[in-house]
Amino acid sequence: MDFHFIIRKPTRYIALLFTIIFTGCGSDDGNEPPPLSGCETGSNPNVSFTASFTDLEGIAHIEPLGEIQAFHNFSAHSYVFIKPEVTEVPVYAPVDMDLINVTDDGADFGLMFRASCEVVLRFGHITNPIPAIQDLARDQGISMFEGQAPTLLQISAGELIGTTSGTAEAKSFDFGVYRSERPLTFLNNDRFHPVETFRYASCPYDYFTTDLRNQMYDLFGPKPLAQPISCRGPRGKEGALAGPWFDTVEVFSNPHFGQTQFSPLLIATALNGTVKIVRGTEPNVYRVPFGASTHADPEEVTTEHCYELQSGGYFYFQLQPNGTLHVVRETTGTCPSEFPPTEYLTYYR
Structure with a gap:
């Protein structure tokens, strides 16, 4: 060393x-x-981030926890969107931390750091880490908390860890924080708890000192609606339409493609008021803009509702007394006057 x-x-x-x-x-x-269970970093569940993780002047907006994208349940990390006119932004260590893993998928890098035995940070889609980090890259992920991976490199708060231009499609990169002794609570924990990122996701911006935290909250978006003053957690609401639904009664104990990692159906409202609907592994995010004639907050839908989509067609949802959800999807046409009695799919929490 x-x-x-x-x-x-x-x-x-x-x-x-x-x-x-x-x-x-x-x-x-x-x-x-x-x-310490093999953790070399030391115990401190109340870590404070004292340096910004990037140049905030180069950031267009931040989508915090709770946003949804294609191929996702609720997002277990935040999305940081770079301004169109900015080529790339620096990425800094927000706190003294230990590098414990670097992955390289050929397009960009994923970085995992441990700020304490209980708090892990992850950056995704970092296109140009510093050479000392790139040299440690591998193509295999590791557990964040199980087994307590050894330290590869120590980084001080404020130190440059690389630069990034984000993803080619969205010009964004990922920033997530995970806290082992504060697990999230879902409507059905068994669906999610096999996956560490869902189980331990925490709001990255709540760890920053007050001035920095306020600057980052101000970037939450997209605008123009009033933004939350913290990240949002799991999007499911008991007795309402909002949140993830699954196409099997069975709950798999291990991450399973189509279940846990990727919900077959997710309905939630974006920060600008748009209702987003995502189905399984489909690449599309179906949208109902705020102000549209069939717009309704899924957290307020407790019986049934039909959404006509920006892209055409509709989703008609009907909540059942037994807690299941009946769904009709048509790619053309407009909402019928009543829920069709046949040819619907059934989903489960």
Whole structure:
């Protein structure tokens, strides 16, 4: 290991040394400190981010947790959109953190850092990490918390970790934070908890100091409606249409294509008021703009509603007393006067 990485943060290693000594020796009253389970970074569930993660002047808007995109349930990370006139933006470490994994899919890089044993940060679609990070790239992901991956490189708050132009399609990159001791609660946890990113997703911007947090909240969008003052969590609402639905009664215990990783159906409202509907692995996001004649907030739909789509056709949803959902999808035409009695699909929470 390069020597300057050791001396830059000596207190961490002193604390770890004392933890090892006292854990090994025990104490007279039996109150031993909890084991670190192989985590080299140290325990701190209340990490504070003191540096911006990018140049905010180059950012058009941020879509926080709770937005939906094609191939997704609710988004378990935020999407950071670069301004059209900006070629690329820098990416900085918001806190002292340890690099624990780098993946390279040939188009861009995914970076995983540990700010503490309980808090992990992930950046996606980073097109040009610094050479010291690129040199550690592999093509395999790892668990964020299970097994506690060893530290590959230490990074200080404010240090440049790379630059990015984002994805070719949307000119955006991903920023996610995950906190192991604060799991999210879904309407049916068993659908999601096999996947770490869903189970432990946390709002990245809530970890920043007040001034930085306010600047980032101001970028939440797309506008023009009033924006939330924090990220949104799982989008499901008991007794209402909003949220993810599944096409099988069975709940798979492991991530399964078509279930857990990709919901067969998701209905939610975007930050600008547009109702978005996503079906399974279809690449389309079906939209009903705010102000359209059939627009209705899915969190307020508790019986049935038919949405006519911007792209043509409609979705007709009917909630059942047993908690299931009947769905009719037509690619042409307009909403009928009543729900069709046959040829519907049934979905489950």
